[in-house]
Amino acid sequence: MNEPRYSDGTLIEKGDAVLRSGVVPARIIDAFEGDPASVWLEDAERPGRTFANADLWDLTLVERNTLDFGRAGVAWLGRQAESGDAQAQAALGWLYETGVAVAADDALAVAWYARAAQGGDPAGQFNYALRCEKGRGVPVDLPQAARWYLASAEQGFGPAMMNLSNMYRDGRGVGQDVQQAIRWLRAFEAANAA
Missing domain, CATH: 1.25.40.10 (Tetratricopeptide repeat domain)
Structure with missing residues (x-):
């Protein structure tokens, strides 16, 4: 199976700060192999609120493992x-x-x-x-x-x-x-x- 990657080929990692389509800030809390690869996201503005998003083409990596x-x-x-x-x-x-x-x-x-x-x-x-x-x-x-x-x-x-x-x-x-x-x-x- 392929490892989950962003559209630019960068490997997806837990903790990545990302922007979803529509410029919604989120943080990767888990990533799963598959076709297509899928991720679980946490709403960066309301921590603890989670949602799935399988469309990785709508994600833009902002920073790796950021605390801010x-x-x-x-x-x-x-x-x-x-x-x-x-x-x-x-x-x-x-x-x-x-x-x-x-x-x-x-x-x-x-x-x-x-x-x-x-x-x-x-x-x-x-x-x-x-x-x-x-x-x-x-x-x-x-x-x-x-x-x-x-x-x-x-x-x-x-x-x-x-x-x-x-x-x-x-x-x-x-x-x-x-x-x-x-x-x-x-x-x-x-x-x-x-």
């Missing part, structure tokens, strides 16, 4: 974000917004969301639009919020579809357009039904 997942994960995300990875930029924005693994910093959250939005990440576009709509860390700018909700919604991001529908319904940041409001509401419903 937060620092390792933030350092890894920082390198990815600085290199232009829009998903990592959106993830860093969320970390700075929520204060997970870093000190909460609204200005850095907005800056990373803006970079992620410009880089085409739908979650980054949504979060930056939300900041523009609510005036959190930036002045209220409803046309800018609508622009970024649209960019995110066009990529199938459900919450952006709903917020864009509401903006068209109310004529906030865009001209009031009931047909567009209905269009985006239906798109949201279809996306959630799938």
Whole structure:
């Protein structure tokens, strides 16, 4: 049998700090040979909460046998974000917004969301639009919020579809357009039904 390995060929070891698809921090607590290889993961943010994940292609090694997942994960995300990875930029924005693994910093959250939005990440576009709509860390700018909700919604991001529908319904940041409001509401419903 093959030993369990990451997609880059690196051998999987217990204790590895990893990111799952969607940039969810986890730690390998056991690895099993097989085809495909499988692992048991522990939620790094809520130790003791475990779950299985057999899809190793969705795992990215952050650091071997680290005792400080937060620092390792933030350092890894920082390198990815600085290199232009829009998903990592959106993830860093969320970390700075929520204060997970870093000190909460609204200005850095907005800056990373803006970079992620410009880089085409739908979650980054949504979060930056939300900041523009609510005036959190930036002045209220409803046309800018609508622009970024649209960019995110066009990529199938459900919450952006709903917020864009509401903006068209109310004529906030865009001209009031009931047909567009209905269009985006239906798109949201279809996306959630799938």
